[in-house]
Amino acid sequence: MNPRVAIYLRVSTEHQNHESQRIELEEYCQRRGWSNVRWFTDTASGAKQNRDNLNQLMELVRRGRVDTVVTFKLDRLARSLSHLAHLIAELQTHKVALICPGQGIDTSNGSPCAQFQLNILAAVAQFERELITERVNAGLKAARQRGVKLGRPAKRQRHAEQVKALLEQGLKTAEISRRLGIPYSSTGDMVREIRTAASN
Secondary structure: OOOOEEEEEEEOOOOOOOHHHHHHHHHHHHHHOOOOEEEEEEEOOOOOOOOHHHHHHHHHHHOOOOOEEEEOOHHHHOOOHHHHHHHHHHHHHOOOEEEEHHHOEEOOOOOHHHHHHHHHHHHHHHHHHHHHHHHHHHHHHHHHHOOOOOOHHHHHHHHHHHHHHHHHOOOOHHHHHHHHOOOHHHHHHHHHHHHHHHHO
């Protein structure tokens, strides 16, 4: 079997280059006997949200055109723990393996150790999101007590109603995110809130 492999490389500045990562991953692909390989490279800081080639890679994942994503280390792929958790969730949803040779992570063979690592990262990311949500909610409450009028909740509510309607049509989170043009993370949060409310 010759899987469809997408390799992602990233450096932070124009003064760096991708060659060391590329050489390592080219050798890795040769050892695995892979020839159906596409390369995606970005030059952007880890904190930058809009990385064009990562976006292109993930769009191919969503369209079912990738079997395996390879990156040298996780910090090359994701800008934060929460971002990593969302990427891992999308890869798992679309049954795409993740391999990071620099960290010994390989979910292509169903390795329990690799899956355990990803589960730990996802759990830490969830904890981070909950802390952020708690701080945001505390800030909003304090602002309301000071008499500050907040405009975002109305916009969020409008999106929530659209998300709910699309959920009822049977659409998945990734498809809803694309249709409404809102971040996958925000869509996921609204989907969870809607499902929680429906179960109560």
